[in-house]
Amino acid sequence: MKLHMQILIALGLGIKRNGHIFFGLIAGVIIGILMHTQHAGTPEGSMAYNMLYSTLNFIGQAFIRLIQMIIIPLIFSAIVIGISSIGDNKQLASFGKKMIFYYTLISLSAVIIGGVLALAVKPGVGVQSFISEQAAISSQATVEAAIQEQKDHLANIFLNVIPANPIEAFSTGDMIPIVVFVMIFAIALSKVGEINRPVVSFFESIFAATMKVTDGIMYLAAPGIFALTATAISSFGISIFSSITKYFFVILVGFAIQLFIVYPVIMKIFSKVPVRLFFASIAEAMMVGFGTASSSATLPLIIACCEKRGVSHKVCSFVLPLGATLNFDATALFQVVAVLFLTQAYGIHLEPLMYVVIAGLAIVASSTCAGIPGGGIITIALVLNGMGLTTSQMVEGFAFLFAVDRIVDMFRTMLNVTSDAVVATVIADNENELNYDMLTSEESYKDII
Numbered sequence: 001m002k003l004h005m006q007i008l009i010a011l012g013l014g015i016k017r018n019g020h021i022f023f024g025l026i027a028g029v030i031i032g033i034l035m036h037t038q039h040a041g042t043p044e045g046s047m048a049y050n051m052l053y054s055t056l057n058f059i060g061q062a063f064i065r066l067i068q069m070i071i072i073p074l075i076f077s078a079i080v081i082g083i084s085s086i087g088d089n090k091q092l093a094s095f096g097k098k099m100i101f102y103y104t105l106i107s108l109s110a111v112i113i114g115g116v117l118a119l120a121v122k123p124g125v126g127v128q129s130f131i132s133e134q135a136a137i138s139s140q141a142t143v144e145a146a147i148q149e150q151k152d153h154l155a156n157i158f159l160n161v162i163p164a165n166p167i168e169a170f171s172t173g174d175m176i177p178i179v180v181f182v183m184i185f186a187i188a189l190s191k192v193g194e195i196n197r198p199v200v201s202f203f204e205s206i207f208a209a210t211m212k213v214t215d216g217i218m219y220l221a222a223p224g225i226f227a228l229t230a231t232a233i234s235s236f237g238i239s240i241f242s243s244i245t246k247y248f249f250v251i252l253v254g255f256a257i258q259l260f261i262v263y264p265v266i267m268k269i270f271s272k273v274p275v276r277l278f279f280a281s282i283a284e285a286m287m288v289g290f291g292t293a294s295s296s297a298t299l300p301l302i303i304a305c306c307e308k309r310g311v312s313h314k315v316c317s318f319v320l321p322l323g324a325t326l327n328f329d330a331t332a333l334f335q336v337v338a339v340l341f342l343t344q345a346y347g348i349h350l351e352p353l354m355y356v357v358i359a360g361l362a363i364v365a366s367s368t369c370a371g372i373p374g375g376g377i378i379t380i381a382l383v384l385n386g387m388g389l390t391t392s393q394m395v396e397g398f399a400f401l402f403a404v405d406r407i408v409d410m411f412r413t414m415l416n417v418t419s420d421a422v423v424a425t426v427i428a429d430n431e432n433e434l435n436y437d438m439l440t441s442e443e444s445y446k447d448i449i
Ligand code: ASP
Pocket: 293, 294, 295, 296, 328, 331, 369, 370, 371, 372, 373, 374, 375, 376, 377, 409, 412, 413, 416, 417
């Protein structure tokens, strides 16, 4: 059977198993469209629709906050346990090397696909006046601040990964410095011998507790995803969607190639894991990634899916938190398309070398983004700088991307989460850390949500 058919069947099975979440997603889309037509959540909306919007917004935000609440203890404990259980330097180096190799491969394919599609289809040609019309809907101030922030960010990008004050990084939820600190701490801990036992046991307890909290929160997944999807669709300009179909088309085709061709081919070449089983094993996390548009919020669930279906705790707790913080391949694909879209819209000619620069910057910009809704659109300013757009074109273009971003964000987060799991599963296979009995057993598929 063709690979993409196998994947579709696997996803279908995953959806059937988690019908309530899928139902939440579909119902969210329908109610969202209805609320959009009734201008819910805007001054023109009726009181009833505005109340519906506020209620759904409350439920959705409560769901996301509940998950965010456990992300820092989860990342901290997972990395400490992961690194200390790997123990010997050789295995740690081997995990690290493989992780860099697979994440780089996936990111490179993403930017190449995005670039080739955007150059072939030219989605930006002729849409300049449409952008100016629509851009006014977003607040200029937010956009200008984001651009400025990214300029400052670029100067300090490498310095900022070292947290001068880890507590400050924890309190602001700044993920990359947090991960750097925790990794250094965990490596040191793994080198101090038996004396590390109390601390490691402490984090083992924390990890187990965060997983329990995740189980509890996942009972709210269906209403949470319903509410998030409905409010996202409602605030999204559906009319805009039809006017820039080429832009969405290019991004969605790029995502489809990455999802249905690149990931499966990587799995086939580098592991023995049946692609169908892999997709069935992470279907819940893919749906939650789509609904929440946040890789960080999906981290607890992707860890739970991978671990319950055979990827060892060692691999999950090392590879997945790092992936959720640093690997945003679909975001990189989107950023390349979005930047080329704007340069085409404003008729800017780019030298061939600039395409390579855009691809490289997109990989850097995407990996510095936060795994939250809209994280990738903020760091796009890093790629847009220096592309020859005037400040006002940049502000206008950026504001436009902002306004139409949410749906794209949902798709790209689903892919970002999937690629993290691809890398964890392939590494687990390569390192004899994958329990195939668990991957195939019916039992493993009961009870995540
Ligand atoms: N929302 C995405 C994620 O969490 C990041 C982005 O905006 O691209 O993976």
